[in-house]
Amino acid sequence: SVSAESGKTYQIGTDVTFAPFEFQDAQNHFVGIDMDLLAAIAKDQNFKYEIKSLGFNAAVQALETHQVDGVIAGMSITDERKQKFDFSDPYFDSGVIMAVRKDRTDIQNYADLKGKKVAVKTGTEGYRFAESIAAKNGFTIVPFDESAQMYEDVKTGNSVACFDDYPVLAYGVNQNNGLKTVTEKEKGASYGFAVDKGQNAELLQKFNAGLTHLRESGEYQKILDKYIGSNA
Ligand code: GLN
Numbered sequence: 001s002v003s004a005e006s007g008k009t010y011q012i013g014t015d016v017t018f019a020p021f022e023f024q025d026a027q028n029h030f031v032g033i034d035m036d037l038l039a040a041i042a043k044d045q046n047f048k049y050e051i052k053s054l055g056f057n058a059a060v061q062a063l064e065t066h067q068v069d070g071v072i073a074g075m076s077i078t079d080e081r082k083q084k085f086d087f088s089d090p091y092f093d094s095g096v097i098m099a100v101r102k103d104r105t106d107i108q109n110y111a112d113l114k115g116k117k118v119a120v121k122t123g124t125e126g127y128r129f130a131e132s133i134a135a136k137n138g139f140t141i142v143p144f145d146e147s148a149q150m151y152e153d154v155k156t157g158n159s160v161a162c163f164d165d166y167p168v169l170a171y172g173v174n175q176n177n178g179l180k181t182v183t184e185k186e187k188g189a190s191y192g193f194a195v196d197k198g199q200n201a202e203l204l205q206k207f208n209a210g211l212t213h214l215r216e217s218g219e220y221q222k223i224l225d226k227y228i229g230s231n232a
Helices: 033-045 056-064 125-137 147-156 166-174 201-217 219-231
Strands: 009-014 048-053 085-087 095-101 117-121 140-144 161-165 194-196
Touching: 009 033, 009 056, 033 048, 033 201, 033 219, 056 194, 095 125, 095 147, 095 166, 117 125, 117 147, 125 140, 125 161, 140 147, 147 161, 161 166, 166 219, 194 201, 201 219
Parallel strands: 009 048, 117 140, 117 161
Antiparallel strands: 085 194, 095 161
């Protein structure tokens, strides 16, 4: 017989646009490393889910208030978040990096940010890092909800730089998004799939089992290659 559990459709929160991890293609389908991984894991583990494209901070809050069952959004496994959430095995290594407008030559390091505005994304590791060096380097933080809004603020020149995850900025710069990086990346936590602490152990277990299978079958690497090729 079919248990109630197996008929459940999990609600999964994610970011809006965080390529190459989640973004919409020309047909408005959710694609990217996170989306393809989740689809392949759900198929392997035989569960149903629905994607809620909420934005990063909103997705994390929705998880905390039990509006969604899980979050996959290039979400870093931090000690602070581990107090509130249970994370899957790490599936991608990341880090934070600064970006400036492509044609700028005046910002080469953090000290050059003195007296300037810097765009950050609410609730992220990039925000945390920028905040941690803001006073020392004398810059002001301007928060946004989406990475695209941050990049726009840097391109218009309101902010002189932004901080975002290295693989996302590297992908964007590679796609000619009008930005460039000038500094080294800062060490950051790996990405994991999150559920509320002590809740949804079954979903977490399925995610981990599926991830292991995909790693063994080579499908995990195929998904990475599809989006980031040899940089994976
Ligand atoms: N990896 C970063 C974090 O977890 C950013 C995630 C995101 O913006 N989607 O804070």
